Each structure stands twice: as C-alpha cells, then as structure tokens.
Amino acid sequence: MKLQHLVLFNIGPFRERHIIDFSSDSSSTGYAFFAANGRGKTSIYNAMKWCLFGEVKTRVRATTGSKIKPKKRPIFGEEKDEPLMNTTAYEDDRNPTMSVILIAEGDKGKIQVTRNAVVTKSSQRKYDSVNETLLVQVGENTSSDHKAQELIETFFPKSLQQFFFIDGEALEEYQNMIETDNISGLKEDVEAVLRLPALTRGADDLRAIRKNVKSKIESSNKQNKNAATARNLANKLHKEFVDAQNNVEEIEGRITKLKSKLNEINEKLSKVEDIRIHLDQVKETQLKLDSAKETLARSSNDRARDAEVAWKVLLWQRAEAIYDEYDKQISSASQAEWEIKSLEKENKGLQNDLETMEGICSSCGQKVPDIEEHIKTIENKILENKKELERLKSGEFLPADQLQIRLGRLTSIKPERNDRKRIVESEKKWLADRKRVKSLEEKMEKLSGKVTEKAEEEVGELGQEKGKWEQLIRQLKVDLKRGKEISAAKELEYRSQERKAGNSGSSSNKEIKLDSIIGKLIVTIEDTMLRYKRDARIAVEKAASEVFMEVTNARSTFSGIHLDDSFRARIKLRSGKFATAPSSGMKSMMTISIIDGLRRVSGLEAPIFFDTPGRSLDEEHKQAMLEYFWREHGQQFLIFAHSGEYKVSETMEEFGDRISKAWELKWPGDFRSCLKCKSEDIMHTKKKQITECLSCGHSWDTSVAHTIISELE
Structure with a gap:
C-alpha cells in the first residue's frame, strides 16, 4: 500500500x-x-x-x-x-x-x-x-x-498496526517490556505477526468439538441412569392423572343428575305459571311497599325536624312589618340626632364669632366691609338654626338605643332565609310518600286475596328448591373447571416423564473413536505451534539483527540481537557475549530494530x-535511523518530528x-513572513493580535491556534 x-x-x-x-x-x-x-x-x-x-x-x-x-x-x-x-x-x-x-x-x-x-x-x-x-x-x-x-x-490488519505506527514516546515502555523476563506482551506481538491467533483458534475449535463429543458420551451414560428414575416418576404421575380424570368424570355425573332434578322442578313450575307470576307480582309489590315505607319514615323525620321552626315562620309573617318599621325609625332617629348635634355646634361657633368680632370674617379670613351688616347676618343664622332645633327636638322619635333593643328582640324570632321553603317542600314530600304507601297497601290487599296460602306455600317451596339446585350446579361447574386444569397438568407431567423414560442413551463406538482422533489432532497442532513459535523467534531475531547492524554506529563491536525462549532481548557482541549496561541510545535502537524486524517478518507492504x-537517540543514531528507513526502493517512511529533534534546514539539506x-x-502567530507573498516586511499589532504585510497588504489573525500546513521546497 x-x-x-x-x-x-x-x-x-x-x-x-x-x-x-x-x-x-x-x-x-x-x-x-x-x-x-x-x-x-x-x-x-x-x-x-x-x-x-x-x-x-x-x-x-x-x-x-x-x-x-x-x-x-x-x-x-x-x-x-x-x-x-x-x-x-x-x-x-x-x-x-x-x-x-x-x-x-x-x-x-x-x-x-x-x-x-x-x-x-x-x-x-x-x-x-x-x-x-x-x-x-x-x-x-x-x-x-x-x-x-x-x-x-x-x-x-489491525493486529499489526504497532509495527507500522511507531510512537517514539512509548519506546521506553516497549524497551522495558522486551528486556524483562516472562514478557507476554512481546509474545503476543510475535504471534500476531505470524498469524498464530488463527492457528490457535483452530486448536480451540477442535477442543470445543471434542468437548461436545465427550459431552454426548457422558450424556448417553447419564441418560441410562435417568431413564429408570423417569419411569418410576412416570408411573406415579400416571396414577395421579387417572385419579384426576376420575374426579372430573364424577363431577360431570353429579352435574348431569342435578340438571335432571332441575328440569323436573321447572316442569312443575310451568304448570302453576299463573300462580308463580301472581306471586312474583306480590313479591315485587311487597318490596316496593317496604321501600316506600322506609322513604315515608325518612320524610316524616324531616317533617318533624322542620316543624320545630315552623312557629317562627308563622310569627314572622306578622312581626316582619314591625321589624322593618323599627329599622326605618332607627335610621330617621340617627339622622335627627346627627343634625341636632351639627346645628348646636354651628350655633356655638356663630355665637363665639359675635363675642370676638374684630372685623375679620372667620370663614374666609378677609376683612368685613360692613361690620353691622355682618353681625346682623350671623344673628339671623343663629335664629334660623334655633327654629330648626326646636322642630327636630319636638319630633315623635324614640331614642335610637331603645329602638335597637326592640329590634334585637325581634331578631331572636326571625327564621332562617330558606326555612319557609324547606318546610313547604318537606310537607309536600311527606304527603306524596304517604299517598304512595297507601296506594301500595291497597294494591297488596287486592293481590293477597287472589291466591290461597297453600298454593303460595307450594310455589314458594318449588322456587327455593330450584334456587338450591342452581347454586349447587354453579359450584360444581367451578370444581369441574379446576379438576380439568389439574388433569391437564398431570397429563403433561406424565407425558414428559414418559418421553424421558423412553430416551435411554447408547454410546456408539464411532463417537469414542472420534474423541481419540480429535485428541491426537490437538496434540499435533500444539506441537506444530511450538515449533512454529521457535522458528518465528529465530526469524524475528535474524531480521531485527539485520536492522540493528544497519543503524548501529559500532558494527565492529556488535553482531546483532538475541531473543531467548522467553523473548527477552539483548544486544550480542562479536565476542559471543552480551552487552552490559548499554546506553539509552543503544537500547532505543535495539527496540526500533525489533519492531522493524517484526514488521519485515509480517510481510505486509504498508x-x-x-x-x-x-x-532518546543521540545525533549519530538519529542520522543512522533515517539512513536506514529512507533508503531507496523501500516502503514509505513518514516521520513526525519535533523541530528540536531534527533541525528542518539541516535535515532537508542532508537528506534532500x-x-x-x-x-x-505552524500556527498563524509562528510566521515571520507573509503567508501570501512571503515578504518579511510585516507588522504585528499586539493589541488586536493582527499581523499585516506591508508589501501586499495581506493580514491574518495570530490569536487562533489553527494549524497551517506549508510544503517545504
């Protein structure tokens, strides 16, 4: 790729x-x-x-x-x-x-x-x-x-990513792992490179198959033991099932007999249908009469309760006019008393004005133009007020407090607002209820005379007997439903145990032979995997040694890398011994060599x-590593280097x-030249964090941390 x-x-x-x-x-x-x-x-x-x-x-x-x-x-x-x-x-x-x-x-x-x-x-x-x-x-x-x-x-494959995505920050941890005994992590990497997980899954699949075969053999032997137990339980359940069926049949027989008796009673009742209908009417009328009497009793109680305040209602019909007159007089007396007090107060003030007259009006505070005329006006006003006082005091008014006493006495006999309406309604209801009771009593008297007591007694006995048998049949039907459910459940249990009793196991020679063959195959695969892992360790060791010898700066001293059976890695000397206390740079190069050796053995081109x-590398080892990975006709090798690890200009010049x-x-704030024309004649404004090119006028925001990718020439 x-x-x-x-x-x-x-x-x-x-x-x-x-x-x-x-x-x-x-x-x-x-x-x-x-x-x-x-x-x-x-x-x-x-x-x-x-x-x-x-x-x-x-x-x-x-x-x-x-x-x-x-x-x-x-x-x-x-x-x-x-x-x-x-x-x-x-x-x-x-x-x-x-x-x-x-x-x-x-x-x-x-x-x-x-x-x-x-x-x-x-x-x-x-x-x-x-x-x-x-x-x-x-x-x-x-x-x-x-x-x-x-x-x-x-x-x-995802399992190989660690050999193609190498993290320099994690080399020390990986290095510690490959220098430690019992390093399961490196073993897993070797197995991933050589696709051993697939072979391991094959062996696991065979173990699963063998487990199923053994399970069948053991199950067959176990079934033979369980069959006898199932047979005994099936026999017991069969007996319980038969008993349940017999119980169902017995209940069904009783229901049939009771239905026959019920039919006989219905036939007898049909012969006296007219009497039965009449008795039903009597019974219905009696129920209505009983209910009407209960209603009459309640309305009588309500009528008696309301009668306790009826005298107030009757008395108030005459007293209400007196009450209203007293209430009106109280208002008039209160008004007269207020006017008398007001006039007396006014005359007192006017009399005081006459006695202290100094030429100034007490009402407006202005100088009076004609004192004699002003005095005469005041005297006339005093005379008018006195006449009005005589008129008010000569009126036929009882004092307001006496009127209040009389009004209070009348209030004690005043009925509630709805008393009259409630008394009238309760009286009407009592009359209606009494009328209904009398009507039903008359109807009962007429119905009672049409049937003899003996006929009534016979029909009543037949009705009671019918109700008795109907109740018993309903109960038996409930018992029948429950009995059928028990019978069905017992049958299911019996059938289940019957099947188990019939499934006796028998181990075949074919399954026993298959178990033996699979066991031998598993042993063969495990032996093959052990040899494969040993060969794989040798192949990784060889590839890692080749890489190490290319990148080391001491080829005359070292002969390669050694991986022991525990996959512990050490640097070999040409003397046949191992390097003691190697430098951190040597350890890092050893780690990189093993990772690349694993990559090469994987055969993946990526x-x-x-x-x-x-x-963790010195300058010499840094250069050697790039020399190795950036060789011609190799795979693409991408480094993501900090500017302190490899200087840009020197690296580009040496490895151009x-x-x-x-x-x-770079971030926008890292640039020291214009992003557009590359001119170094730029001006930075710290306050606004804007940089502007003085050559082309281009400006950019230096406050954002958004990376810009620039290809180097």
Whole structure:
C-alpha cells in the first residue's frame, strides 16, 4: 500500500479542510512533518490511525513485562480526555463534523478510506452523541461500516498496526517490556505477526468439538441412569392423572343428575305459571311497599325536624312589618340626632364669632366691609338654626338605643332565609310518600286475596328448591373447571416423564473413536505451534539483527540481537557475549530494530509512521535511523518530528535526495513572513493580535491556534 493523499477535516488543531498530497515523481520514500509542540504532527499521525482502525488510544505503558491496556480517546469531550475533534468546530458549529479521507494505491488498485464522525448536540453537553460512518473502496469493491472494517483487514490488519505506527514516546515502555523476563506482551506481538491467533483458534475449535463429543458420551451414560428414575416418576404421575380424570368424570355425573332434578322442578313450575307470576307480582309489590315505607319514615323525620321552626315562620309573617318599621325609625332617629348635634355646634361657633368680632370674617379670613351688616347676618343664622332645633327636638322619635333593643328582640324570632321553603317542600314530600304507601297497601290487599296460602306455600317451596339446585350446579361447574386444569397438568407431567423414560442413551463406538482422533489432532497442532513459535523467534531475531547492524554506529563491536525462549532481548557482541549496561541510545535502537524486524517478518507492504522518532537517540543514531528507513526502493517512511529533534534546514539539506516531500506545521502567530507573498516586511499589532504585510497588504489573525500546513521546497 502506497499513500497518495490525506484529507483532514476538523481534527486536532486542523480547522476546516486540509489536503496533504503524497504523490510524487521521485523514487524517494522519505516523508517528514516538522512542528513545534501542539501544532498537529501527532494529530496527523493519529488521524491516519483513526481513519484505518476507528480508534486512537493513549500512549502504551508497560510494567512487569506486560502492556497496560491503553485508554480510548473520545471524539469530543473535556480537554483532559484528549478529544480528537477540533475544539472550535465542536463548540461553534451547529452540527460538528470530523472526517479523514485516506487515498492510496494497493495490489488490487485504488484504495480510499473515508471515516466521518458527526456530533448531535443536546441542551446539556454531557448528553451530546456521536454517529460514526465508514466507507471503503478497494479497486471495484466498495463496502460500508462493519463490512468496510473487514475490508481494511485484508490490506492492513489491525493486529499489526504497532509495527507500522511507531510512537517514539512509548519506546521506553516497549524497551522495558522486551528486556524483562516472562514478557507476554512481546509474545503476543510475535504471534500476531505470524498469524498464530488463527492457528490457535483452530486448536480451540477442535477442543470445543471434542468437548461436545465427550459431552454426548457422558450424556448417553447419564441418560441410562435417568431413564429408570423417569419411569418410576412416570408411573406415579400416571396414577395421579387417572385419579384426576376420575374426579372430573364424577363431577360431570353429579352435574348431569342435578340438571335432571332441575328440569323436573321447572316442569312443575310451568304448570302453576299463573300462580308463580301472581306471586312474583306480590313479591315485587311487597318490596316496593317496604321501600316506600322506609322513604315515608325518612320524610316524616324531616317533617318533624322542620316543624320545630315552623312557629317562627308563622310569627314572622306578622312581626316582619314591625321589624322593618323599627329599622326605618332607627335610621330617621340617627339622622335627627346627627343634625341636632351639627346645628348646636354651628350655633356655638356663630355665637363665639359675635363675642370676638374684630372685623375679620372667620370663614374666609378677609376683612368685613360692613361690620353691622355682618353681625346682623350671623344673628339671623343663629335664629334660623334655633327654629330648626326646636322642630327636630319636638319630633315623635324614640331614642335610637331603645329602638335597637326592640329590634334585637325581634331578631331572636326571625327564621332562617330558606326555612319557609324547606318546610313547604318537606310537607309536600311527606304527603306524596304517604299517598304512595297507601296506594301500595291497597294494591297488596287486592293481590293477597287472589291466591290461597297453600298454593303460595307450594310455589314458594318449588322456587327455593330450584334456587338450591342452581347454586349447587354453579359450584360444581367451578370444581369441574379446576379438576380439568389439574388433569391437564398431570397429563403433561406424565407425558414428559414418559418421553424421558423412553430416551435411554447408547454410546456408539464411532463417537469414542472420534474423541481419540480429535485428541491426537490437538496434540499435533500444539506441537506444530511450538515449533512454529521457535522458528518465528529465530526469524524475528535474524531480521531485527539485520536492522540493528544497519543503524548501529559500532558494527565492529556488535553482531546483532538475541531473543531467548522467553523473548527477552539483548544486544550480542562479536565476542559471543552480551552487552552490559548499554546506553539509552543503544537500547532505543535495539527496540526500533525489533519492531522493524517484526514488521519485515509480517510481510505486509504498508507505509511506516514514526511519531517523535528522535526520542532518546543521540545525533549519530538519529542520522543512522533515517539512513536506514529512507533508503531507496523501500516502503514509505513518514516521520513526525519535533523541530528540536531534527533541525528542518539541516535535515532537508542532508537528506534532500532521500525525501520525497516535507511539510512544516505552524500556527498563524509562528510566521515571520507573509503567508501570501512571503515578504518579511510585516507588522504585528499586539493589541488586536493582527499581523499585516506591508508589501501586499495581506493580514491574518495570530490569536487562533489553527494549524497551517506549508510544503517545504
């Protein structure tokens, strides 16, 4: 598989769409991405992993010889969770979308992998959801979702990704693992490279088949023992079933006899139908009479209760006019008393004005023009008021307090507002109820004289007997239903045990021979796998040694790498001994050599992606590693280097003939020249965080952390 294009959309620091073109006429296999921290070199590395395998995990850790299971990184979430989606896209876009498209050439033609993730937002961020889709095209074959993932497995198995996606940050953990005894993690990697899991599954399948065969043999033997027990239980259940059936038949017989008696009673009743109808009328009338008497008793009680206040109603018919007259007099007396007090107060004020007259009007406060005329006016007003007082005082009014006493006495005999209406209605109801009772009594007297007591007694006895048999039949029908249910349940249990008793087992010689053959096959496969693992260890050791000898700077001292039966790795000296206390650079090169040796043994032709490749390496080993991986006619080798690991200008100058293409990742604020015309004559405004080119006038925002990809010449 050879990469052609990579399209990024809203992943990591890459906002919107970015297209990376790997196609080139050059035969060089080297590709490089240079960037400072946070600019997105690892995001491109992770984008390819997510596109191919649908997940990106946190960095590998290892302890006590085993890899700790890494944590899957989410599409979106809090910063501490290391989400894959561009933060601005997630926060600002209505339907945040992240996608990666990988285009390559393979043995079967064009390969295109498109993976999308769309977030559906809710009112609360914690309830946001994501929908992922996958579309894969290989030649003329196109698949989606889980079938598409299976198609990816045909040209890039997920189990081999660790040998093609190499993380320099995790080399130390991997290194610790391959130097430790009982390193199950490296054994798993070797088995994955050699496709041993498939062979292991074959042996497991045979074990499962053998287990089923043994189970059948044991089951057959067990069935023979269970058959006798089932037979005894079946015999017991059969007896219980027969007893239940007999009970059902007995109940059915009793119901038949009772129905016969009931028919005889109905026949007798049909002969005295007229009498029965008459008695029914008597019975019905008696029930109505009893109900009417109960109603009359209630209305009599209501009538008696209302009669207790009837005297008030009768008395009030005459007293109400007196009450109204007293109420009117109270109003008149109160008005007269108020007017008398007002006039007396006014005269007192006028008399005071006469005695203290100084030429000033007490009403308006102005000087009186004619004092004698003003005095005469006051005296006339006093005389008028006195005449009015004499008239008011000479009126025939009782004092208001005496009128209130009389009014209070009348109030004590005043009935409630609805007493009269209630008394009238209760009287009417009592009269109607009494009339109904008398009417029914007269009807009962007429009906009672038409049938003799003896005839009435005979019909009554027949009716009672009929009711008795009908009640008994209803009860027997309930018992019959329950009996049938018990009988059916007993029959089911009996039939079940009967079948078990008839299924006696018999182990065939064929099954016993099959068990023996499968056992031998399993032993053969296990022996083959042991030999295969031994040969695989030798093959990985040889390939890793070849890589190590190409990248080491001390070929005269070392002879390669040794992997023992426990897959513990050590550096071999030409003297036949092993290197003691090797440097961290030597250990890192040994680790890289083993990883690449595993990759070579796998036989998979795919690009190699190396994130932070210079981790733990000195300058000489860094150069040697690039010399090895960027050799001609090899597989595409992509490094994602921090600008401190490999200097851009020096690397491009030294390996220019080995590098097919290279890119530099920067934020807008990192540029020291115009993004459009490349002029260095630019001006930066810190307050607005805007940079402007003085040559072409182009300006750009330096506050955003959105990466720009620039291809290096």
